[in-house]
Amino acid sequence: MIPDLFHRMQKVVRRLLIVLLFLVAVAAAVGGAAAWWLGQPLRMSSPSLELEIEPGTSPRGVAQAVADAGVQTDPRWLYYWFRLSGQGRQIRAGNYELTAGTTPRSLLQKLVRGEESLRAIIFVEGWTFRQMRAQIAKDEFLKHDTAAMTEAQIMDALGKPGLAAEGMFFPDTYTYAKGSSELAVLRRALHAMERRLDEAWAQRAADTPLQSPYEALILASIVEKETGHASDRGQIAGVFINRMRVGMRLQTDPTVIYGMGEAFDGNLRRRDLQTDTPWNTYTRAGLPPTPIAVPGKASLMAAVRPEPTKAYYFVSRGDGTSHFSPNLDEHNRAVNRYIRGGN
Template structure:
């Protein structure tokens, strides 16, 4: 009887050693891939068994049972991070598990451009192939609610930048980051504003910055363009800036601003309504916001585009009309 127990014990040890040896061999053998590089996604909340199944379905040639066993032996089974990953040939199961527990996800990017309006932002999100389009079908107000934004209108509330994200991330996550970034920039720049500006709130400065952004052809002109708008506000003059009229026309604008458009009253027509428009008209960058908060000192009241990206600034209406004749009507006064 004792001899039988001893033999069983020896067999068990041999079995354990064999299993351990097999697992060790498996751990260091390169896995087969359907293609290289290969992209795959680990879904949130997946157990180790589900992870193994997702890997096989994605085209990674691992034995699920052995991978689960290796993850448990190496104490990595509960550390797998969801996300999108990219792997190449030569990867071993041990390296694969290390990648998944590090959360070494593959990243995509999306650029939100200075001067875009929110309609353009949504279009860029909708056509990005690496995003999960959770905002589809939502109204602007519903999007603001979903991202936790304390705002009534989305325009100008998102910071233009290049955003990196794991593939299959939600477009709402990108918007949430862009919203928080703009809030942070406003909170940083608002206390640094010049004295005596005609703004009651940081939102007023954001609106002004959006006008500066849309009217700027050359970066060096931003502080003077801001100066013109601020001088006109102080003098009780209409701002009379075409980009606000165009914004008020909405998606129906065909690229040709007509005289009838300038006299058609909308909340955004600064030829018919005094003061700032009710909301920003685009996403301003940091430079435009700084120009709105620290405009260059001047007595200019007018400007016109020269056609080369720069602007001609004038103090009087007569000088402005001559500049318009020179640069817009293409004739000598």
């Protein structure tokens, strides 16, 4: 009786061991297949795909969005992977670029880390705010939330009510995620200019006639527009500082052109110099009321720490450089030589 029972128990144990070994083998095979799949590049409908994940999207919805974007895989497998990884709820909303070689494992890492695809927009030194807005308007990846806004409304939205937009946005390259707002990009450029201006103002010459950082910004914008050659920047700033010290009018053509706005046809005439506007530094003394463009870092530094010079005048030589003169007689001779072609 007892031996029979013992033999039956042995058979049961052997069967259980067989089943257990089978299950272990199956689990190992499934685990191996899963590990293999997680490391294999996903098939895609094109070498580069754009994936947009909206805020609040569930892991299942993310998996479906990946498939809808052009990844040729069953979204259920991605969903199971997201769930089993324990990171499905850590996926961040945003705009992503999926490239050839992306695996399920690297895909999840990208989504959890929020490694969004970034675009770039460039603001150039010497641009006006109108030119910046035109650059923004033609960028297809930005959300155009300022298109219907006036300059004043934009500055209100940026927390600078009553401040002119001209010159307030630092020229640089700004990266952003697809779908970012125009205001977000402008806010970064605004803060960058504030930092740069503060840094420059802290290094101003002790005897500068400039009364505020904003005056430094205005002068820097004029230097930016007058500079044909980088090496002349410091002397040009020095000329304007010399004029300010003795009460001379700045008499700089770029301010006149700015004041003319869209009426400027490319030719500056004598009557234009005599037509008064708030920016005409031939008819009005001192600095104009606002900057006339965005200055770069070098122009900001030139405005606050100009190169010492005895010059009060300068004229273009025609090769990008300027000839500087300490008095009007020498200046007139330089004008005759370089502008009128005299000897």
